[in-house]
Amino acid sequence: MNLISQMIGPTGNLHYLSKDQVEYILTKIDSLKQNEITEQKISSIADEQLEKAFGSSGEPSHALEEQLASAAFYLINMGYSQTEIEKKFVEVRQDPSKLDALFNMPLKEIYNLPSELQQNNSSQTISQGQSPGSSQDRQEAINRHIQAIRHEIPQERAQKVDEIMQEIVDHVRDNMTKQYENVFRQIHPNRLSRALKMLKQTKRKSKRLILILEWFFCSHLLSSIELKVEHWQVSSQATQGQAGVYTAGLDFSRYDPIVKDFNDSKLAKVINIARRILQTPSKKAIQKLGQDLTAETGFDEHLYFTD
Numbered sequence: 001m002n003l004i005s006q007m008i009g010p011t012g013n014l015h016y017l018s019k020d021q022v023e024y025i026l027t028k029i030d031s032l033k034q035n036e037i038t039e040q041k042i043s044s045i046a047d048e049q050l051e052k053a054f055g056s057s058g059e060p061s062h063a064l065e066e067q068l069a070s071a072a073f074y075l076i077n078m079g080y081s082q083t084e085i086e087k088k089f090v091e092v093r094q095d096p097s098k099l100d101a102l103f104n105m106p107l108k109e110i111y112n113l114p115s116e117l118q119q120n121n122s123s124q125t126i127s128q129g130q131s132p133g134s135s136q137d138r139q140e141a142i143n144r145h146i147q148a149i150r151h152e153i154p155q156e157r158a159q160k161v162d163e164i165m166q167e168i169v170d171h172v173r174d175n176m177t178k179q180y181e182n183v184f185r186q187i188h189p190n191r192l193s194r195a196l197k198m199l200k201q202t203k204r205k206s207k208r209l210i211l212i213l214e215w216f217f218c219s220h221l222l223s224s225i226e227l228k229v230e231h232w233q234v235s236s237q238a239t240q241g242q243a244g245v246y247t248a249g250l251d252f253s254r255y256d257p258i259v260k261d262f263n264d265s266k267l268a269k270v271i272n273i274a275r276r277i278l279q280t281p282s283k284k285a286i287q288k289l290g291q292d293l294t295a296e297t298g299f300d301e302h303l304y305f306t307d
Contacts, residue, residue: 003037004029013039017046018076024049047073064096071102080105146182146221153185160189168196175209183217191216191253198260211267215259218274219252227283250286255293 007014008022017025025045032041047069068089075085088105092098153161165184169176176184184192195216202209226249259267270293277285 001029003034004042007039007042014042014046018073021046021049024052064093064099067099068092068102071099074103075105143179146179157189161185161187161192164189164192164196168192168199171196171199171204172209172213173204175213180213180217183220187216187220191256194256198256208264208267211264211271214271215256215267218271218278219255221278222274222286222289223249223252225249225281225286227286250290252290252293255296258293258296 004025006012008017008025009015025042028045047066071092072085072089075088080088088102092102165181168184169181184195187195195212198212199209202212259270262270270289273285273289277289
């Protein structure tokens with residue numbers, strides 16, 4: 001067990017193995033002699049699990065199935081579901097010449113994202129204190145995104161949100177658009193209270209008021225876009241580790257204390273970037289914005305994004 005733990009841990013050469021592969025290896029451990037526990041043997045057992053999971057019910061050549069097992073591992077880490085992989089494998093088993101194409105399929109960057117959001121290319125910027133423009137394509141894209149994040153809120157939380165929103169509306173008055181309100185009501189009360197505090201520290205007629213509203217609006221929408229994330233973790237014993245790929249949104253609320261101290265010009269620049277990302281989202285762009293804001297904090301990210 002100690003040998004295998006070293007191989008599959010975060011610093012081991014087989015750290016990339018999935019949870020299912022590791023569990024399958026453990027079912028075989030009793031049949032192995034100690035001198036058989038090598039990286040090559042453990043890797044072959046892991047490949048065997050992939051063959052079982054993605055194998056065909058027909059009788060294609062063993063060599064092809066071995067290549068498909070490798071392709072399955074590649075596609076899993078590129079973000080494709082088992083259903084999507086199986087569909088591709090059916091095509092390859094019917095026409096093996098399509099095998100190479102499996103290893104050239106693009107990374108699936110974003111999981112929970114309306115397809116309409118990826119089809120707009122017009123640009124829009126705001127200057128210091130200026131209200132966001134009304135580019136029809138961008139507004140339609142953002143409206144669809146707002147619809148995508150709507151969910152039922154527990155009654156107790158809804159009541160708290162209503163109370164905070166009433167104070168926010170009383171302060172910002174006509175600046176609270178319907179679009180802003182739809183998104184603000186999805187924000188957790190703790191963060192909404194932070195927004196209220198920042199807004200109350202800003203004069204009603206100040207140009208900065210719009211920028212603060214925009215920050216909470218855009219950052220909440222960005223946080224709801226889930227990305228493919230690679231994660232590893234070591235136990236307190238430091239002899240066992242686990243790695244995996246899952247989806248998660250980058251929590252932009254952590255940057256509220258940072259942007260609060262930005263001058264208007266710098267905050268407007270961040271908002272312009274966020275607006276452009278919301279129109280044509282990509283993992284690289286979202287990650288880059290998060291990294292740039294992280295650089296302002298002096299703290300490292302806790303999520304490691306695959307590229």
